[in-house]
Amino acid sequence: MQKHWILSLSAFICGLLFGLGLLMAGMANPAKVLGFLDVTGLWDPSLALVMLGAIAVAFIAFRLSKKMPQSLLNTKFSWPEATAITRPLLVGSALFGLGWGLVGLCPGPALVLAGTGSVEGLIFIVFMLIGIRLVDYFQAKQSS
Amino acid sequence: MIDWSHFTPESALTGGLMIGLACALLWLLNGRIAGISGITAGTFTSSGSERQWRLAFVLGLLLSSWLWLMLAPLPVAEVTGNYGLLAAAGLLVGIGARLGSGCTSGHGVCGLARLSMRSLVATLTFMGVAVATVFIVRHLL
Structure with missing residues (x-):
């Protein structure tokens, strides 16, 4: 029972951090996202850097986890x-x-x-x- | 042509690192992929503790702007389109993400970080169609 709450607390913090990251990156502003998608107009490459930064950090985590028997909170890794x-x-x-x-x-x-x-x-x-x-x-x- | 007046490399990279850290933590701590559409869908289909962490994650996203507001004023968010267009776009995004098993976070960030070919195909598809859509709306219509 207690473990469920710790998993939820961790998920809550991840959700908060994810949202703060989107706000920081300017991605919560649809106009900025459209500025990236408009490659033939005045192009704002920001979203590419957002993806690059996010993928780089996540890549390290997925790599690290390959040597771990289970997650840090003792759950099975749900590989897609x-x-x-x-x-x-x-x-x-x-x-x-x-x-x-x-x-x-x-x-x-x-x-x-x-x-x-x-x-x-x-x-x-x-x-x-x-x-x-x-x-x-x-x-x-x-x-x- | 690059829009230098709107290009924000530092905040984009910083925000990206934060998003990546959120994905990394959810994976290393909970063993779960930070795919927003999948997690949101799971708040309806799962039960018990499986439902609880998903609701907690979505709640975190919903409340993130409140935490931001305690430290700084919210950045501007310009939404173009009337309510009908927003409803249609929301419907398409919901159907598409569910049918395609993921969105910008699940396929675009986590999938690419796992070097998944399936996610690469999905990401190239939605990026390509989105770019084409913006081209048609802004430059052809």
């Missing part, structure tokens, strides 16, 4: 198992890119924005949740 390039992966990613490009919001920044009380952020999150639930609903129906 799927490796196949499937149609849902491609179609899903394309739809995601379309939505992302339309307003410059993806799930993390949208949650941070919604947390500020932004009506735009809240509307986006509500419909994002509907989208997530729709896919889960149809996938459950299909497999049953």
Whole structure:
């Protein structure tokens, strides 16, 4: 029972840090994200540096964990198992890119924005949740 | 052409390192991938302790701006688009991330950091489509 709370506390701090990182990077501002995606206009390369910094640190963590029998809080490492390039992966990613490009919001920044009380952020999150639930609903129906 | 007036290399890199650290800690401490769409979806589908840490992570994201506000004024967030467009984009992002098993964080940061080919394909796909979308909206319509 106690372990669950420690895992949740750790996840809470990671969520906070993730959000602060997005705010620091300027990625909670959709206009800045669109400035990166607009490669043929006036291009703001900031997002590339955000990705580079984030990937570099995460890369070290994944490397380190390969020599560890379990996580520091004694849980099993949940390595993602799927490796196949499937149609849902491609179609899903394309739809995601379309939505992302339309307003410059993806799930993390949208949650941070919604947390500020932004009506735009809240509307986006509500419909994002509907989208997530729709896919889960149809996938459950299909497999049953 | 690079938009030097909006390019913010220091804060972008610092923020990136913080995001990377958050992913690193969630992995090394909890053994979990910091994929925002997957974690959010899991708050509906999982139960017990599996649900609890996911809710805690999402709560952390939601409250991060409050912690920021204690130290500094919030940076500006310019959202373009009316409520209908925001709703449509949110729906597309939700469906797409779930169908594609991940978003900018799960595939774009963690997946690439794990050197996953599947995540590389996903990231190139959504980046490509997003760039094309912005091109069409800003320069063709």
